[in-house]
Structure formats: structure tokens, C-alpha cells
Amino acid sequence: MTSSKVCVVMVSGSRERLQMAAMVASVAAVSGREVLVFLSMNALPYFVKGMSTDAAAEGKLGSLMEHKNAPDFKTLFEQAVSLGEAKLYPCSMAMDVLAVGPDDLEPYLGEPTGLTRFLDAARDGQVWTF
Amino acid sequence: MPGKTVVDARGSFCPGPLMELIAALKSCQVGDELEVLSTDRGSANDIPEWVRKVGHEHLATHVEAGVWHITVRKAK
Numbered sequence: 001m002t003s004s005k006v007c008v009v010m011v012s013g014s015r016e017r018l019q020m021a022a023m024v025a026s027v028a029a030v031s032g033r034e035v036l037v038f039l040s041m042n043a044l045p046y047f048v049k050g051m052s053t054d055a056a057a058e059g060k061l062g063s064l065m066e067h068k069n070a071p072d073f074k075t076l077f078e079q080a081v082s083l084g085e086a087k088l089y090p091c092s093m094a095m096d097v098l099a100v101g102p103d104d105l106e107p108y109l110g111e112p113t114g115l116t117r118f119l120d121a122a123r124d125g126q127v128w129t130f
Numbered sequence: 131m132p133g134k135t136v137v138d139a140r141g142s143f144c145p146g147p148l149m150e151l152i153a154a155l156k157s158c159q160v161g162d163e164l165e166v167l168s169t170d171r172g173s174a175n176d177i178p179e180w181v182r183k184v185g186h187e188h189l190a191t192h193v194e195a196g197v198w199h200i201t202v203r204k205a206k
Binding site for chain 2: 023026027030031032065068069070071076079083
């Protein structure tokens with residue numbers, strides 16, 4: 001089994017990108033890979049408690065997915081944590097912009113993290129950006 | 131005596147059936163068999179691949195009326 005670390009930088013709020021990022025993170029995590037996810041920009045609001053997860057589609061696939069029984073991206077991210085021990089870090093800058101604190105975020109997220117710490121953690125891993 | 135669990139993931143798209151299998155594996159004993167029912171063609175390929183990769187045992191796959199039956203044994 002490979003030990004290569006998978007680092008996901010999630011900045012988009014589009015349904016396709018959120019879904020693909022969640023698929024990569026969850027499958028990598030349950031396959032024994034170390035997975036770090038950095039949630040920033042338009043992706044972070046979906047992880048504020050009580051916020052809608054109805055992400056807008058970019059194109060045809062995103063629209064089609066709405067009517068298919070694909071697991072939703074938040075469930076996949078949560079499973080990445082619960083079944084695969086992935087770590088999801090909310091971007092501290094995006095939290096400041098949204099004016100939210102750690103208690104406002106989903107409980108399976110890790111501690112607020114800045115780019116300096118995330119880049120250091122991601123230094124020896126693959127980086128996937130969505 | 132080892133048990134057999136059916137994981138009914140029909141109608142779910144990738145990676146739903148795989149994640150449902152993994153969740154079910156958590157509550158099974160070593161030696162137990164699990165049969166995943168899936169209508170997702172990609173999962174029929176992905177699940178045996180994942181099972182081999184993480185060290186469980188893929189026992190059989192067959193398709194019946196558009197439903198894949200993927201049987202695995204929890205090995206660790």
C-alpha cells in the first residue's frame with residue numbers, strides 16, 4: 001500500500017468540483033492514504049452548520065447529478081474523516097471573511113489553519129486543487 | 131460461525147457502494163462475508179480493486195438482471 005499523502009485544496013463552490021474533491025478525498029482516505037483537505041474561498045460556506053448544500057452546477061454533468069443518487073459531497077467528506085481518518089482544515093482567512101468561529105462549523109472539521117501551516121503539511125504530498 | 135451481510139447499494143452512484151461496503155465492514159467480524167448489490171458499473175470494477183488493495187478477499191462477482199453481486203470476505 002502506498003503511503004503518498006493526498007492534499008486537496010478546495011476553493012470552488014460548484015457542485016462538480018465539490019463532488020469530485022469529496023470523491024478523491026474519501027476514496028484515497030479509505031484506501032489507506034493520508035489525506036489533508038484545505039477548505040477555503042467559496043467551498044467553506046457549505047461547511048457552516050445549517051447552510052444549504054445545494055451547490056450550483058457548472059455544466060451538464062452537475063445538472064444531471066442532481067437527479068441521480070450520488071452520495072452528496074458533505075457525506076463523502078464526513079466519511080473520509082470517519083472511515084478513513086482524513087483531516088479537513090477550514091481556512092482561517094475564509095473564516096474571518098465569513099465572520100464564523102470554529103463552533104459555527106461542522107464538528108468533523110479540524111482546527112482553523114492558515115496557508116503557512118497547510119503548505120508545510122502538504123510539502124511532501126500530492127496536491128489536488130478543485 | 132461467520133455471518134453474511136448483504137449491503138444493498140442499488141441505485142447509488144460511485145463511490146456510494148464502496149463507502150457503504152466500508153461502513154458495513156467496520157461492524158463485521160474477520161471471516162464474515164459481505165455481498166454488495168450495486169447497479170453502478172464502475173463500482174463493480176472499483177470494489178474488487180479496493181478489496182485487493184487493502185487486504186480483504188474478493189470472492190466473486192456476478193451480474194444478474196442489471197445488478198452486480200460482489201462478494202467479499204473480511205480478512206483482517
